[in-house]
Structures are given as structure tokens and as C-alpha cells.
Amino acid sequence: MTVSVASGQSSFAPNQFAAGMPGAGLGRLYNFCAGPSMLPEEVLRQAQDEVWNVRNSGIGIMELSHRGKLFDEILHETEATARKVGNIPANFKVLFLTGGATSQNFQVPANVLPDHGVAAFLTTGYWSERTWEEIGVYTDRAYEAFSGKKEGYKHCPTDSEIRYADKPVYVHMCTNNTLYGTQWRNADGSIRTPRIPDGSFLVADMCSDIFSRPVDWNEFGIVYAGAQKNVGIAGISVVVVREDLLKPVRKLPRMLDYSVLARDESRHNTPPVFPIYMCNLVFNWILKQGGTAELLKRNSEKAQIVYDVLDQSKFYKAHARADSRSLMNLTFHTPSAKLDDLFCEEAFKAGMDQIKGHRNTGGMRASMYNAFPREGAVALAQFMREFEKKHG
Numbered sequence: 001m002t003v004s005v006a007s008g009q010s011s012f013a014p015n016q017f018a019a020g021m022p023g024a025g026l027g028r029l030y031n032f033c034a035g036p037s038m039l040p041e042e043v044l045r046q047a048q049d050e051v052w053n054v055r056n057s058g059i060g061i062m063e064l065s066h067r068g069k070l071f072d073e074i075l076h077e078t079e080a081t082a083r084k085v086g087n088i089p090a091n092f093k094v095l096f097l098t099g100g101a102t103s104q105n106f107q108v109p110a111n112v113l114p115d116h117g118v119a120a121f122l123t124t125g126y127w128s129e130r131t132w133e134e135i136g137v138y139t140d141r142a143y144e145a146f147s148g149k150k151e152g153y154k155h156c157p158t159d160s161e162i163r164y165a166d167k168p169v170y171v172h173m174c175t176n177n178t179l180y181g182t183q184w185r186n187a188d189g190s191i192r193t194p195r196i197p198d199g200s201f202l203v204a205d206m207c208s209d210i211f212s213r214p215v216d217w218n219e220f221g222i223v224y225a226g227a228q229k230n231v232g233i234a235g236i237s238v239v240v241v242r243e244d245l246l247k248p249v250r251k252l253p254r255m256l257d258y259s260v261l262a263r264d265e266s267r268h269n270t271p272p273v274f275p276i277y278m279c280n281l282v283f284n285w286i287l288k289q290g291g292t293a294e295l296l297k298r299n300s301e302k303a304q305i306v307y308d309v310l311d312q313s314k315f316y317k318a319h320a321r322a323d324s325r326s327l328m329n330l331t332f333h334t335p336s337a338k339l340d341d342l343f344c345e346e347a348f349k350a351g352m353d354q355i356k357g358h359r360n361t362g363g364m365r366a367s368m369y370n371a372f373p374r375e376g377a378v379a380l381a382q383f384m385r386e387f388e389k390k391h392g
């Protein structure tokens, strides 16, 4: 079997991996990419088989009719396993939509925000800033109830830092800020949500931490996430909508209308069959691991392994404030941009790829989502200590 290693940094012969290296003999690196990101090995293996022949149907998953019986079965299973993994109540619809999380920047207001309606934004990072910037297409009465921009997005606010003005239809938040490495969380990693005005509902971008920890869905009206970080591959978003919000506030094209997409089980047109199938495999994998409570435990442990190094070091500086640091994306830098580059270069030679920070933040970003193995966190921590010894 030949396996090639994809990397933006330089060409790398897979057989350079020594015994004991990540993916020894498999030609695979620890992939710290912020998204798309690592998938569980057993999921990739099963998908590999079923690209050829899915469930002994004699047809490959990418060739399967989206109207046939077998896809009915797979789609219904995917929704059922999503509900089981998330513990999503019956009064929410689970939709699988195209256009990525970014399309929810217009699909949410299109469905639920009337002309001149008020919406409030908690701007805690790059993605929530994009959402805030775009709301002007739908209303002239949106406002930021919090913005962390001036402090460089180092934390997620407490209730006393949030200022509501006119009562909003909804409040938008991003539960995990992928670029800056901050997360709305309590000390034990569990999700923390802001106070919102009575009668408003919460809309959450959960792209980079959906199904990484338990969530009480009753606190939300709409939750969305592109699948490519924690639950699958690019091409599909999981969108969870409370049933009473399935009444569009204006006339909409059908492909934009949540109620049409819910009625037609996310296949008003040809849905991305393969990405939906991949979600199903990952959801089943999560259930096999023990569900989101177990994943929170593992994700906390993985993150702590690396945060311990940061806490004990004068060489590395963390970007995020300690009370808000993310269990998914860990951001830090060395004393200079030059050393940051060298860090990434040498990390790559040690089998760790895609660790360079976003251009907005510089430094490093280690993304360790659900499927990222604990050994990868251990390897990074060890590498960081050695790098500090050499260059500190």
C-alpha cells in the first residue's frame, strides 16, 4: 500500500518515520490543522472500504442515489446518531446543510430576523467578527453587546462585561474561537453561556467545538457547525434549529428556508451524500468512545498536557487568558517570529504538521479536536520542552 503525505511545508518521505514516530509505517503525521483536521483511523479505514462498496450493496458510497432506500437508511441513521451523541431534544430539528458555517451568517438572519430587527453580537474572535460584519445586509439595528477586538481577543466575557441595549431577537456567540484559542468554558471545561435578555434566544457558532463536550440545547435557539473540525469532513454543516423558529420571517428562496429543508430532510436537492455518510461514521465512533462526557475528559487531558508546558515556561507565551483558554485550539508563541518559524520547521521534522498560527495571530496554534490522539499532545509537549532547552 502506498500512502502519500500531504504537507504544505516541504516534501517528506513517509518512510523517514522511525519506529515509535507518529504513524510509524503508515506515513502519517500528527496533523495539528485547525480544519479540516484529523479523523479517527477506524473511520478512514471503513470509508476506504465503502468508497468501493457500501454495506454490501455493490455500489460505492460516492455513487449512491440520494433517493434510494440505502441512503434513506444512512441519512436517518446519521440524524439519529447525531441526536444520540448530542443528546438533542425532540423539539429541535437536525439539518445537514451545504455552504459551510459561513453561509449561516446570512441564513440565520434571513430566516429569523425581520426587516429592521434587532440582533446583538458577542464578538470574541475572527469568525464572530465576520458574522457581525455581515449582519448589515439584513438589518440596520444590530449592535455589539461585547467586543474583545481592542484587547486582541484574549478572553470570553463574563456577564458583567456584556451590555445589552435594545432587546434583540437573538444574541449571537461563538463558543470556541478557533484562531485566537479561546473558549466559553468553566474551569472544568464545561460550556459557559452568557446571560441573554428575556424573550431573546441564543444563536451559537459551534464550528470548532461541537460534540467535544456535553451541551444543554435548551439554552439555544440555533446552533451551527461546519463538520470539518470535530465531526466529519468539509462539504456539510450540522445546523440544529428549535422547531418554533422554522417559520421564516420573510419570503425566501426555497434553498434558504429552514422549514423547507427540515420538511425535505435536508435533501430538497441532491445532498452531499459522502460527507453525510462520514458524519455518521464519526458520530458512531464518538458513541463508541463513551460519548461527549468522555470526550470532554480526554480533550481536557490532552490540552492540559500542553498547557502545563506553557505554565512552567518563561520562553513560551500563551495568547489566551488562562480562564478562557481553549481545549481545542492552543495558541502560543516564542520570544520572536524567527524562532516561531524555526519551531514550526523543526516540529515538522519531528512528525508534527500544520502548527503555524493564523496570519492574524502569528506564533503557533495546535488544534487538537476529538479525533486527535493523546500521544500527539505528549509528543508536542516533549518537543516544546526540548526546543526551549535549545533556544531559551
Ligand SMILES: *Cc1c(COP(=O)(O)O)cnc(C)c1O
Pocket (backbone or CB within 6 Å): 035, 099, 100, 101, 102, 103, 127, 174, 176, 177, 178, 205, 206, 207, 208, 226, 227
Ligand atoms: C472554521 C470556522 C468557520 C468557517 O467554517 P466554514 O465551514 O469554512 O464556513 C466559522 N466559525 C468558526 C468558529 C470556525 O472555526
